[in-house]
Amino acid sequence: MPLANTLTILVVDDQQTIRSLARMALEQWGVGEILEAADGEEALKVILTHKTPIHLIISDYNMPNMNGLSLLRAVRAHGPISKTAFIMLTGRADKQMVLSAVEHGVNNYLVKPFTPESLREKIEAVIGALK
Amino acid sequence: MDPMAAIRDTFFQECEEQLSELESGLMRMEGGETDQETVNAVFRAVHSVKGGAGAFGLEDLVRFAHVFETALDQVRAGKLDASANAVRLLLRASDALADLVRCARDGATPDEAQTTSLAAALKALTNGGPTDDGHAEDDEDDGLGDLTFLPLPVAVEAETTRPTGWIIKFRPLADLYGNANEAALLLREVSGLGPVSVTVDTSSLPDFADLDPEGAYLKWTITLQSDCDEQAIRSAFEFVEDDCELLISRASDQADEASLPQPGVDEGGAGSAETIRSPVPIMAANATASSDIPTDADVLAMIRKAQQSVSQPDHDQPAARSRQGAPPAVDGTSSKSDGGSAVGATIRVDLDRVDRLIDLVGELVINEAMLTQRVMEAGLARASGVAAALDELEHLTREIQDSVMAIRAQPVRSVFQRMPRLVREVAAMTGKQVRLLTDGEGTEVDKTVIERIADPLTHMIRNAIDHGLEPTDARLAAGKPEEGVVKLTALHRSGRIVIEVADDGAGINRERVKAKAIERGLIAPEAQLSDEETDNLIFLPGFSTASTVSDISGRGVGMDVVRRSVQSLGGRISIASRPGAGSTFTLSLPLTLAVLDGMVVSVAGHTLIVPLSAIIETLQPQAANVHTLGTDVRVVAMRGRYIPLVDVSMALGYRDAPLEADKSVALLVEGEGGIRAVLIVDAIQGQRQVVIKSLEANYRAVPGIAAATVMGDGRVALILDVDAIVSVTRTEILRGDALRAEPFLLQAS
Structure with a gap:
């Protein structure tokens, strides 16, 4: 049962709006550290250079440069970070997209627009209840 | 600010970016670029607007964006052909989406009829594809109920x-x-x-x-x-x-x-x-990172590998196009993460701070000039170490000034981007087919100039379509393609920015222009004007050739207003027209409104500045070449042409009687529209860059004076408004009784 304030969560979305909304929700629960990246490429750099491990990646699917699926694949393929929890954000419940993400080891998905509650629900489904 | 309100602001800001991305993407599609990358960028723009709108409960917006997105999704999946008609509809939908976004932002009521009919058209386009609205889809079972996601305790236990x-x-x-x-x-x-x-x-x-x-x-x-x-x-x-x-x-x-x-x-x-x-x-x-932290090279290699290995081009964007395309700009809304992690190449700075810096640098320039003057007065030799250091200081000051000015410079793209929609609307209203070509969007100019050319430019484009381009049947009869072309170009030319609006229409109907000018009493009926002079009549106040005031250009704004707003920016406007081939309007604007290269002249004991950009040459007039026409209009014969003479001391009321021509210095100047005049001044002092101080803001507007500046010795010098002085002359000449007998004055005789 992880403590919210020991968690480091990375939010990846090309929209600042979505990142800010997620950050606000995460801050409300006292998540220790919230990182942001605007696309998969930036996210990878953050993941690989951040001093402490990142516990959860919440990433949009459709982004320029490097999309969510590519990010997921890159994370899963890289030993030291391959176990990082991953939640995919999607605009619509695009079944095909979710299925391919599952195939590559996504831990859950969340349909946008999300509420703070639905976000928390998904996070808890992935890493256990937050305290 | 309430954090939610701040996020909402961010959302609308991002919407503007996405809308312009959407429009430019659709326009590329219109031009035949229907590659996956373009289509996906267009899709993503709408998709993002919808996603954000959902978070703020903007139902109208979500509903329309959803229908729009569905259509784009079909294009993306290759189920819908991006035909010219389809893209045109998508462009109209993008305009409607922009309207909805702005209505949502400003709390205004959107045009429901337009939205509904466009939504219907989009649905028809998608062949009766999904006709539900966004919510029905979001609520419906996604068919993934049987997917089970196992919680991942591993990762956090590792922690x-x-x-x-x-x-x-x-x-x-x-x-x-x-x-x-x-x-x-x-x-x-x-x-x-x-x-x-x-x-x-x-x-x-x-x-x-x-x-x-x-x-x-x-x-x-x-x-x-x-x-x-x-x-x-x-x-x-x-x-x-x-x-x-x-x-x-x-x-x-x-x-x-x-x-x-x-x-x-x-x-x-x-x-x-x-x-x-x-x-x-x-x-x-x-707190150094542990040793297994990968280097940048490792990261890049991984990214490259990850991108190569992704096998679904359908959902992938191989090139970093949007990144490279974004120019750094002071208030450019880069959507990069603001988290401590991401490295941003741009910073946002409050404009007031930049302006304060520019002001200070202006003071520095003046101060440097004063210092130089003092040193010279102190009689230090030009070759002394102090003089050399001063040269260095001057050089540095100039460089600082240029660099600071560059902060305010922005590409004209932001203005150009508004034009495609305008063209679509005016084209629809006039029933003409128009293609807008733009060039040089990356040309940079001062932010204030950019803000203030939007209106004149809008008007010129409207005019070009409404008055410049012929109706379709007339074009066909003239053997031209059905589709008219309006070309908008920006470029740098000799320290100024030049913006051209060209159409391939019928050109100026000079007979009609002349008749109208005579009817309005703007010129004498017997006046003989060159083609160029005739064309320039359209800039005169009170001139309008449209026999019926149309909805489009007839909004009470004539070309004279356009000219005035351009002039107020220190700019000039001119027209070149060829019958049957079209017209080109040319705006020439200063790159910055803060400094000016000027000729320092003495007039009746006063120091004045004449903008260098207006001066063609300086000369010493001979009394024999100066002729008086009527009672008080003087002209000087120059290379077979008569050019009106303006005694600056009289024009500004410093003297009552004109200076003897051969005891003075003459400056041949050119005002807007290429109108020339010879300015008579007492002497030329030199040439220098001056910092413009608004007279209007600090004192009040004075006719004939554009602004003021502070000289090296601390005195205030006035900057001459050459355009105003020249145009006064011109009006006098065109209307003056003295010239009735000799109307063909401006041409060689």
């Missing part, structure tokens, strides 16, 4: 079993200090073992009056992130072990009561900031 370190509670006793030990040094010692976070407990600190200077009142809690053993920590406190209370425990043991604070987070009480100041820098120095 708790990771050797996260120690929590050290340290309370020095008075003896510790008495034995000449220093708590800060001990903390520093501990910080050598790994990243630490230190909090101080100042709760036992007494009031100052009760404070025993040799007492010990502080307690520290140190969180050490290190997998060292307890002994290593104890050894740090080796020499003070008897003089303090020391409690060392594993961080995980205490996780429940004292969770692991993040390094660097100051959780201490009021007095803590001061007390921990000394350990903090050391801590930062020691």
Whole structure:
């Protein structure tokens, strides 16, 4: 049962709006550290250079440069970070997209627009209840 | 600001970016670029608007964006052909989406009829594809109910079993200090073992009056992130072990009561900031990343690998197009993350700060000029070390000035981007087919110039379509393609920015223009004007050739208003027209409104500045070449042409009688529209760059004077408004009785 304030969560979305909304929700629960990246490429750099491990990646699917699926694949393929929890954000419940993400080891998905509650629900489904 | 309101602002800002991305993408599609990357960028723009709108409960927006997105999804999937008609509809939908976004932002009521009909058209386009609205889709079963996601305890357990370190509670006793030990040094010692976070407990600190200077009142809690053993920590406190209370425990043991604070987070009480100041820098120095952190090269290699290995081009964007395309701009809304992690190449700066800097640099320029003058007056030789240093200073000052000005410079793209929609609307209203070509969007110019050319430019484009281009049947009859072309170009030419609006229409109907000008009393009926002069009549106040005032250009704004707003920017406008081939309007604007290269002249004991950009040449007029026409109009014969002569001292009311021509210096100047005149001044002092100070803002507007400046000697000099002076002459000549007999004045005779 992880403590919210020991968690480091990375939010990846090309929209600042979505990142800010997620950050606000995460801050409300006292998540220790919230990182942001605007696309998969930036996210990878953050993941690989951040001093402490990142516990959860919440990433949009459709982004320029490097999309969510590519990010997921890159994370899963890289030993030291391959176990990082991953939640995919999607605009619509695009079944095909979710299925391919599952195939590559996504831990859950969340349909946008999300509420703070639905976000928390998904996070808890992935890493256990937050305290 | 309420955080939600701030996010909402961000959302609308991002919407503007996405809308312009959408429009430019659709226009590329219109031009035949229907590659996956373009289509996906267009899709993503709508998709993002919808996603954000949903978060703010903007139902109208979500519903329309959804229908739009569905259509684009079909294009993306290759189920819908991006035909010219389809793209045109998508462009109209993008306009409607922009309207909806702005209505949502401003709380206005959107045009429901337009939205509904476009939504219907989009649905029809998608062949009766999904006809539900966004919500129906979001609510419906996604068919993934049978997917089970297993919780992933692994990742977080990894966190708790990771050797996260120690929590050290340290309370020095008075003896510790008495034995000449220093708590800060001990903390520093501990910080050598790994990243630490230190909090101080100042709760036992007494009031100052009760404070025993040799007492010990502080307690520290140190969180050490290190997998060292307890002994290593104890050894740090080796020499003070008897003089303090020391409690060392594993961080995980205490996780429940004292969770692991993040390094660097100051959780201490009021007095803590001061007390921990000394350990903090050391801590930062020691908080180096562990050795298995990959280098940039590793990261790039991984990214490359990841991108290559993705096998679904359908959902992937191979090129970093949008990144490269975004120009750095002061208020450009880069959507990069603002989290501490991402490295941004741009910063946002308040415009006021930049303007303040520009003002200061202006003062610096003046100051530098004053200093130079003083040094010269002091009689120091040109070759002296001081003079050389001054040259260097001048050089640097110029460079600073240029660099500061560059901060305010922005590409004209932001204005050009508004035009495609305008063209679509005017084309629809006039029933003409128009293609807009743009060139040079990246040309940079001062932000104020950009803001203020939008209106004149809008008007010129409207005019070009409404009056410039012929109706379709007339074009066909003339053997031209059905589709008219309006070309908008920006470029730099000799220190100015030039914007051209060209159409391939019928050109100016000179007979009609002349007739209208005579009818309006703007020119004498017998006036003989060159083609160029005739064309330029359309800039005269009170001139309008449209026999019926149309909805489009007839909004009470004539070309004279356009000209005036361009002039107020220190710009000029001119027209070149060829019958049957079209017209080109050319705006020439200064790159910046803050400085000006000027000719310093003396007029009746006053110092004036004539903008260098207006001067063609300087000359010494011979009395024999000066002719007087009528009572007071003088002209000078120059290379077979007569050019009107303006005595500046009289024009500004410094003198009552004109200066003898051969005792003066003449400047041949060109005003807007290529109208020339010869200005008579007493003498030329020199040439220098001056900082423009608005006369209007500091005093009041004065006819014939554009602005003022402060000279090196501290005196104020007025900057001549050449365009105003020249146009006065021109009007006098065109209308003046003296010229009735000799109307063909401006041409060689």
